[in-house]
Amino acid sequence: MGSDSDLPVMRAAGGILSQLGVDSELTIVSAHRTPLRMVEYARTAAERGIRVIIAGAGGAAHLPGMVAALTWLPVIGVPVRGSTLDGLDSLLSIVQMPRGVPVATVAIDNAENAGLLAARILAxxxxxxxxxxxxxxxxxxxxxxxxxxxLQHNAPEEGMA
Structure with a gap:
């Protein structure tokens, strides 16, 4: 994730992976504040045994795309709702990648689906x-x-089909 402010959203990915018995790691790697850490993380991910990367970020949300540019591993981007454009800026930053640099993208704040998609890839x-x-x-x-x-047994008759 790009910063610890993304943690409340990104925990859901780890939660679903844990529920499915898939080992995962959670760390902070900022494309803007720690670019060298990001490069090192992405370039060494495969040799460290990582097989799918889930990258969540808000605002400009360059992390998923930059990580995808640095590794051959599948990257799943999670747009995190920010304070200015309600997450639309993050979504567009992640989904509008140039040809040749794919990033699978889930809905805004939907790290649970990112975890499920990662599990499906691994499966x-x-x-x-x-x-x-x-x-x-x-x-x-x-x-x-x-x-x-x-609901059918407990709901009032009106409005029920």
Whole structure:
């Protein structure tokens, strides 16, 4: 993440990865304040065993794109809502990458989806993780179905289809 102010958003990526049994690391690497640290982090990520990078940033949000320019690993960008343009500046900075420098981008403040996308990428080579992702999706589906049934039984008649 670009700064510790991104931590409340970015914890969700680590949370879902932990829930799925995927090891992850959480650190601060700023494209603007610590550019040499960013270069070192991105260039050595693969040799340190990292297989997917989730990079969250607000404002100008150059971190995901710069990291993607420095490594061949998949990079997932998380636009973090800032104080000026409600996260739109971050979203556009991350999604509008030049050809040849891909960054997968999730919705503003949606680090949980970034974690799920990273897990899906990793699951391509990990059958056990694939099964965990299927179980996760099944549990989400069952939860929605149970809520729908509960709503039908407990909701007032008017407005219900």
């Amino acid at each position: 391509l080579a990990d059958d056990a993780l694939s099964r965990k992702l299927i179980a996760y999706a099944d549990a989400r589906r069952s939860d929605v179905e149970a809520r729908a049934v509960a």
